[in-house]
Amino acid sequence: MMVNNAAFILSLQNETKNPMSTELRLHGQINKQIEYFATAAGCRTAHHHFFQAVDQNLRFFAPGSEIILSPTGIQQTGTGGTFCEYMFGVDQPVSDLSKEGIFNRLILLGAGYNQTGQLEINEQNHSEQSYKDVFLKGHAINNYFFFISGLKQPTHRQIQEKILRCLGRILKRTANLNRRDDSNLAELLLAQLPENCTIYLVRLSQTNHHHFQKEFQTLYYRNRSISKNTHAALQGLADNLGLDPYQQERICVDVMYQHRDNYQIIDDYKKVLVECYQQGDINRQQHARLTRLKALAMRNEIPSSLLEALDKKLKAQVKSTAQEPEYTAIARDILHDLLLRQGISHKDTIQLLFAKQQARRNHDHSFEKLLLETGQLFDEQIRDGAQLSLLEDFSTIITLFDRYDSTSTNISQIAFMESYCPTEELLQNLLTSRQEFNNLVRGLFDKLFFVDIIHNHYLGRFGRQKLVCLRKGLEEVAAGIVTVKRLAAELKVIDAREKLYGIVLNHAKDHIRTRYSRYNTHSEQDELYAELNDELLIRGIINKPLDPQLFQTVIHDIKKEALYLRQLLPEIIANNNIALRHDFFANSGLDHFYIEELEREYFTLNQLSLEHLRKLRAGAI
Incomplete structure (x- = not known):
């Protein structure tokens, strides 16, 4: 079944590099959803025959090792193991997540961590997985399996330790693994092994998952967002391809992360969290950096x-050395008192909302943990x-908190x-x-949602205009002066002005x-205005x-930018x-x-x- 659909390639490598080096490749389909790409590279006398079709199975083999592809799953015996890229947001061990430059998951046959967290390798040299598990526990699209022949160590454990020493670092740290050609990958790995070794790679690819990934990537990269209509079309595609919701979500999250405008901010956020994780707490400067990156992520429409x-992987692991924040202590006392008496007063509810506001402002997930613990206690x-x-x-408190979160x-x-x-x-x-919040006390809505944000120094000029318009508009709609439709139209005008400003x-x-x-003199500005206007x-x-006024605003901003980059910033850097x-x-x-x-x-x-820039921003120089 599989061999009939296979393509076989023999590739002789550069003979000046290694006169005995060859590469053999076999490509075919296991079923309509799964393809295999097999590569054997090394000493040509050791692998001139490296596969065998037996009934419905396809076997790749070398002395002491084999990989068997059956219609339902994969079996592996001997040396080697499996590796793949980590997908963003899935179960990546904290030990890998907290290290710089770890991109890939590597599992060797017989390897595991003991109770003290140390890696140990035993004599276990066999594993079996269904294809569903391969793409669920590993990468959703591409997973590699490999074994090595030609290593002379006497036991399985010693061979695996040798493989780990030779290939462990490069397998864990090779970036963009799924974009690398298998032939180049085999050559890269072979160069790390002793002479006369042969490496055997089998890559399994889930074609339905790959099709969905490419479609989602095309649609998301077009506008860096997914509209309701597009989301419905993608859901229909996922249903037709048979994707389960978990695989669909992890593919979408990974694609969004890979976008060039997203990953830089996310990786900066991760680096700060790693620092916090390694030192065991979050200091004031780190908290400020996390807050800035959160706001920048929202501004850039990063999900x-x-x-x-x-946060769930790293921030949740940080044990803060600071005392419990006052707002958490207040919330704990109020919730504890709720056990001793019936009902909750408006005053207590308002205090809880301001405690919630503080927790959200500080990105304090311990507050949510307090609510979870309280709910379990009440049950x-x-x-x-x-x-x-x-x-x-x-339940009333939780419902109000949910409304707070969505409104905020x-x-x-x-x-x-x-x-x-x-x-x-x-x-x-x-x-x-x-209306709901102001029913508790007049003006509460404004205090919860506008007072803080209107003074946020990261709020841009158009964002400030929108907030002022929204704040006034909601008051006027509530008073019956204007309609919601009119308010929406006014916000659209500001939005259009913002877009045009960016374009100009x-x-x-x-x-x-x-x-x-040039743009310094009036005549030069008139000439530039005419060019832009025509274009x-x-x-x-x-x-x-x-609009001439909009053009003048742009010119003034360009002048300020030039002043900062040419005069002020060099002085700031030179003199701290x-x-x-x-x-x-x-x-x-x-x-x-x-x-x-x-x-x-x-x-x-x-x-x-x-790092110097980071210190400038933190005011730490």
Whole structure:
């Protein structure tokens, strides 16, 4: 079945490199969903025959080792093991996640960790897996199995230890494993082994998963988001391909992580978490960096699930040396008192909401753990005879917290995400939330959701305009002065202005950089304005002449940017002048995120230490 569909290739390697070196490759299908790619590379006399078809099975073999592909699964005996890329957000061991440069999962036959966490290898030299388990426990699309012949150690354990010494580091740290050609990979691994060794690689590929990955990647990379209609189409494709929800989710999360605009921020976030994990707590500077990266992730429309996956793995493992925060202590006392009396007062509910606000502001997952522990305690109390009203009161609190989370998320998206325009339905939900919170005490909604964020120095000019519009608009809708439809339209106007500003800024900078346009004098600005106006009209980006005021705003911002990069930033770096940097941030009117991206580009272009930049941002120099 498999051999009939196979393609066999014999490739003689560069004879000046190794006159006895050859490579044999076999490719075929196990079934409609799974392909195999087998490679044998090394001494040609050792593997001139390396496969055999037996009934419905395909066997790859060398003295003492074999891999058997059956219609339902894979069996492996002898040396070697299996490896694959880690998929983002799946069960990657903390020991690997907390190390720099670990990209891949490696499992050797007979290898495992003892009770003290030390790696041990025993004489176990056989394993069996179904194909479902291969792609569930390993990578969803590509998984490698391998064995080695030609090693002269007397026991299985010693051979595996030799393989680990020779190949362990490179197998764990080879980046972009799924993008590497199997032939090059075999050559890379063979170069690490003693002479006269032969390496046998078998890659299994799940074609349905691969098809879904490519389709999702194409659609997501187009706009870095998935619309409702696109999501429905993808769900239909997943159903047709037979993908279970877990595989579908892990493929989507991994694709989103791999996007160039996502992984840099996520990896920076991971590095900070690794520092925290290694030292055992989170200090004030690290907390500030995590908060900034969280806000930057939201601004760049990076799915929160990507950072939450890291939080669960690393942040949850950190044992803070600090005392329990006051807001958590207050919440614990209120919830404990709820056990002793019936009902909860408005005052206690409001205190819990502000405690929730503090926990969310600090990204404190221990607060959620407190709620989980309290819920379990209440269940035990009710089981032992406590009144059911206890559970009802707790459910009311949890429902209010859920409303807080969704409201806070929606308002943050409006404030920090560029080109984000809320629907009328979302605005109506915010209006309902406003009523719910203000029923507890007048003005509570504003204090919970606007007072903090309006003073956030990472809030950009258009985000601030949207917040002011939203804040006033919700009040006017509640008073019957305007409609939700009118509020949505006003926010769309700001959104359109934000998009146009970005377009004009990018085109103006491109003209200045590539066409040597000048912009200092009025005549030079008039010439640049005419060029931009004509270009944007011809390309259909605008349908009426460019607003002169918007153009002047862009020119002023470009001048500020040039001043910072050419004069102020070099002085700040040379003299560690933190005060000058803070003064520019406070008075330039440029968005903080934008300035920080300019700084990163400047440091990268001039090959300066990014650690120095981190210290500048932390004010630690």
